[in-house]
Amino acid sequence: MAKEYNFREIEKKWHRLWTERQTYKVIEDENRKKFYVLNMFPYPSGAGLHVGHPLGYIASDIYARYKRLQGFNVLNPMGYDAYGLPAEQYAIKTGQHPEKTTFANIDRYREQLDKIGFSFDWDREVRTCTPDYYHWTQWAFQKMFNSYFDEELQKAQPIEKLIEKFKAEGTWPSDEKAQSDLLMQYRLAFLGETMVNWCPQLGTVLANDEVVNGVSERGGYPVEQKKMRQWCLRVSAYSQRLLDGLDTIDWSESIKETQRNWIGRSEGAEIEIPYILPSSLGEGAGEGASFTIFTTRADTMFGVTFFVLAPESELVDKVTTPEQRTAVDEYIKYVKSRTERERMIDHTVTGVFSGAYGINPITGDKCPIYIAEYVLAGYGTGAIMAVPAHDSRDYAFAKHFNLPIIPLVEGADISTESYDAKEGIVMNSPISEDKSVKYDGESLCLNGLTIKEAIAETKRFVKAHNLGRVKVNYRLRDAIFSRQRYWGEPFPVYYKNGIPTMIPEECLPLKLPQVDKFLPTETGEPPLGNAQIWAWDEKTNSVVDCSAIDNKTVFPIELYTMPGFAGSSAYYLRYMDPHNDRALVSDKAASYWQNVDLYVGGSEHATGHLIYSRFWNKFLFDLGVSKKDEPFQKLINQGMIQGWSSFVYRLRNTNKFVSFDLLEEQYDDAKKKNFYYYQGTEADPVYADISMVSGNVLNVEKIREWTAEFRDAEFILNANGQYIVNQAIEKMSKSKYNVVNPDDICENYGADTLRLYEMFLGPIEQSKPWDVAGIDGCFRFLKKFWSLFWDKDGNLTADDSEATADNMKSLHKLIKKVSSDIEEFSYNTSISAFMVAVSELASQKCCSRQVLAQLPVLIAPFAPHIAEELWEALGNKGSVCDAQWPQYEEKYLVETSVKLGVQFNGKVRFAMDFPANATPDQMVQMATSAPEAQKHLEGMQIVKTIAIPGRIVNIVVKPQA
């Protein structure tokens, strides 16, 4: 009997042995080079692990195992991003403590992960929601609170240095409240009164990256703008460093570009605009007052015909004249009534004249100041100069309000639209000599210059005559760092007479208190307002009952909690030294592991986690805690594995479901969506769990049992008596009922097949729908691989016979291909190479130990279980993980002859063998004298020959004259 590939037994055995032998335990070892591989840790959702999760884990596990075989000391940890909204919402619904459900989910994740055979060192597991972990999240927050960003040094400094500076300048106030307020403007973690994205349904604020198209990323609820006092992180201070750092790291160009867009650096100028309020106070009133505008097109100063302020700008009140007051107030009211979403979609021109005029310092012209929502308060200075000829928004505004338009670029046609391009020759700047104001005897003239030259010249002029300054603006906003939720890190802050005060560092962690309700309080306080024991006693340095608050030594503790990205921003540092209770990470561990060499995760975190993490790390680098300015040296973005969602269609206001093929389709232009009708009634899609569907046919009996919704429903079937569902490829998610978990595959094919198949599916970076159709191919391959080692009686085939040249060639070709493929993360092609090599060796009937002994090592990164089993069967001790990755030798790959295509006029006509060392002349000689060549040469004369040894022979011919 041939020996069967019993994957169930093999995998069970090795899971046991790996645990017993602590095969994957990693310790710092100064004698070995380190390599740090990291996956974005998962949020343990109630749906469990689905087939998309392991994609990145397998990819990085392969790399980690490969690096280990190459002799590196590899850190490959795993943990859980355990704070989050779903657990809290589940808690609100069921009353179960989020910790309980989170830990239960973690156990399930762990069980599923263990089945797949990862080389994680589980002794280093972290969970962001445990006090020993969030201790250091709170600690970092306190450090940020006690730091400011020194613009000159471009790094964080202790706040004490700033206090010293103020004292030296004599600007340090004596009042404690004033001191606090002053420092708040500098601290890297600060309380700010800012416009926030408020989501009423979720009852919390959201960060910019958590809002997509004006609705919340989670749940899709409307988001409105609201002014609130919030904790913020001064991420914007690091804008330039975050931008510069991108050039030093090995990330995909598209994700770097996304971050560059998000940071949004633009170079321009700030220019002071004096203004007057003539109508109410007489000509010349308000003399001396001015506001500042920001522009990247300083060259267009001569084309300014009006100014615009953002409706939220503090200047609005100052420039509004009594005559215009009613109109302005009405306009502001209108703007406030519009949601963020409406403003984003609807770009109708709106605005109102303020009554005031701004003086263009270059031309001396008096231009009206408008208030309009197309100018954003949050960017630049919230005020702009409008140049309708060369800005499409200003153009639309000018046309609407009938304002003059002055063209400034030669040949630009501005009769129907503005000319926004930064190319061309400047004219009308100035229109006539008296239209350019003289400063110290100098007046600006840009006529004849290119736009780029004109920008530079204007900047110089403005700077030289103190009309403004050159300024770089960033779109990157400070991150709002507080959430009105329960299930997050509590802030280690209490309010001493209204002044935020840090709990002493040695008292950390400040543990999340128990509450009996996870909802906001009746008075609208965040959920932590429900906590009874949530006051800080300065005398005992401990948390005490709220009733003890006396505002002398006992004070209220902050009720906000930190957002999801707090715990995920520095977790890679914690893995280096996860059990340290005196520091986030010891200097020794940080110095050894440095930063992450390979980071694997989804590109959807480009403007969230991957920015926050870089910011957080740069801050810790300034502190000397992190040893590298950038946390993640190389980044691979694994694609999403999508699921096939199935929809059934319910006729509106009925309990009837209609087979999809009976529906009529219509396109709704207004909603940009397809709608379906059945006999005039609109049908609404409802998700059906994919387990109820085979192919595109619904199992009606099964769905009746699924939920009450379907139990008594009527199903209208098609002519074949079937109910057809509509299918769509979507992100795998519990709420879409399209989740496929890896457990069944492990059960039916084994983890090695799953690992191989997920990699064989295509390039890692590509998103693709999950489809099990091809899995048999990988399973067959493993069986063939296995049977290479066993004869029909179940004995090892490996013997001491010498390997043939063919054997060695097959082997070394494989080593070469697999080594380079792993380096390039091209795992699908290396699996193909394995398939080829195995069928070659099988047909060669190779049984040389010399060759066979290498194969388990080569396959170990991909299929570790089968590799271990064969490695052991071949008589080796220990684990294949400690073997050495084989080196290929060119001498086995050298070809004595090479088969090449022979081309005539660039078209391949036949193939023939050439000696590998043939010279070009010899190759041409051989090709032209070959019998197959004769018919192509007949009646032809050779014009030219091209031969490249090892590559190609091309003979250019033309008919004989």
Place this chain on the structure above:
RNA sequence: GCCCAGAUGGUGGAAUUGGUAGACACGAGGGACUUAAAAUCCCUUGACCAUAGCGGUCGUACGGGUUCGAGUCCCGUUCCGGGCACCA
């Protein structure tokens, strides 16, 4: 609107970076073994023409170009995906 990435058989995807397009796998068709099924093995499989056999033409979204030679480089067009978006 701006920026980035892409388009290759029925399907997933290869192609030494300018040198025999379609590796490998799935699916499909045919065959062997078997009472049968499963498993396994062998053959065919881009399209069209030809076919006893040899062979030929076209073909990498579309239209041009550079080159002895283009899936690969350049210009233009279309389509799909991603990011930013009233950012001055």
